[in-house]
Amino acid sequence: MSSRDSFSNVIAVGFMLFALFFGAGNLIFPAMLGQLAGENIFSANAGFIVTGVGLPILGILALAFSGKSDLQSLAGRVHPVYGVIFTVALYLAIGPLFAIPRTNTVSFEMGIRPFLGTNDSFLPLLLFTIVFFGITLYFSLQSSKLVNIVGKILTPLLLLFIGILIIIAFINPIGQVQAPTEYYMTDSFFKGFQEGYLTMDALAAFVFGIIIINIMKERGAITKKQLMASTLKVALIAGILLTIIYSSLTYMGATSVNELGHLENGGAILASVSNYYFGSFGKVLLAFIVIAACLTTSIGLITSCASYFTKLVPTVSYKRCAIIFTIFSAVISNVGLSTLITISIPVLSMLYPLAICLMVLTFLHPLFKGKKEVYQLSMLFTFIVSIFEGLNAAGMQIEAIQNLLTAILPWYSVGLGWIVPAIIGGIIGFFVRSLRKESLDYSIAEEKQ
Secondary structure (H helix, E strand, C coil): CCCCCCHHHHHHHHHHHHHHHCCHHHHHHHHHHHHHHHHHHHHHHHHHHHHHHHHHHHHHHHHHHHCCCCHHHHHCCCCHHHHHHHHHHHHHHHHHHCHHHHHHHHHHHHHHHHHCCCCCCCHHHHHHHHHHHHHHHHHHCCHHHHHHHHHHHHHHHHHHHHHHHHHHHHHCCCCCCCCCCHHHCCCHHHHHHHHHHHHCHHHHHHHHHHHHHHHHHHCCCCCHHHHHHHHHHHHHHHHHHHHHHHHHHHHHHHCCHHHHCCCCCHHHHHHHHHHHHHCHHHHHHHHHHHHHHHHHHHHHHHHHHHHHHHHHCCCCCHHHHHHHHHHHHHHHHHHCHHHHHHHHHHHHHHHHHHHHHHHHHHHHCCCCCCCHHHHHHHHHHHHHHHHHHHHHHCCCCCHHHHHHHHHHCCCHHHCCCCHHHHHHHHHHHHHHHHHHHHHHHHHHHHHHC
């Protein structure tokens, strides 16, 4: 049996991928979703899984299917300049601007603050930040050992701690599922779909996918077929684990309302649930779960961001990039969890449609034979609509335009108004290219006469 197909290898890499994805947002958002969705938990959770699990798997498979070595070359199918701009924006969003700082903030708020009582001093956060990012940087500089560190050590511990909490919650539910809040009374699937954006995993898939593909190549996947098969196995392991845990956390949140009431965020929900079941031991258990989950994601993101920017700017070494991103993330993490989430929502509302559109076009690439016009017009139309969806998410909507787009674009009111324009743009691009080719063929024929 080749190393790439060995059971232990696939399991280890699959566990590593799960751990890279499963970070701060993956803990806090499903629990909150469950509390808010109530009796509409199944449809809301389904929507969340589409964006929180399905899209990340598609993103990784899209990279393997494309045959490209990185996101920049894949996005470069639209235009080389667009490839650089989109890739830099994505790496910054899932890296030092939002996702990496969030791992530290969530770790502190859920894993450390419950032990501090009413202590509001900045010193505990400062000390924790130094330790957290010190550990992150140390392991990031050991990137060649990433599978052993994350896949074989940290992930099993993480699954053990989460499993204990989930099993108890199913054996002895806190209470009955309550009625949904007003926001989730209608369109609960689409509300859950949009909540899945906040995990940032579909964006991270383009980053983590490169790590997985390179590992598969190193371990014997040579042909495209072999690479797709190996990558699919790994992605499915991670996807199944994520689905089980998301659904369990959502259920946990939904059954907690009767006893705990509606809490302000998912972190508070998990802290209260842990305390309900285990008392003071619950604080320790939750601290291990949160810090382990956030550390694995932080390590993966620092490693990926440093690797990309070293390639983009070869004069800056990997080690220097890793140090810069670690220090910058440490500083940003002190703005607070709520502020980070508020700022990130408009940016994600603009980036996600572009990422999803790129995934779909990648799989359809052979069908339209990679015509640039299809990529360009489909992405352009998507971008135009996503700008207004981003402004809407930021509370800066232009009422007249919002009313117009709501009236003419299907699903615009649920954040999916870009889908039809993306399809129309792709179709127009296909015919534009066809007309150009016919015109060129006609001109050549005229010259020969």
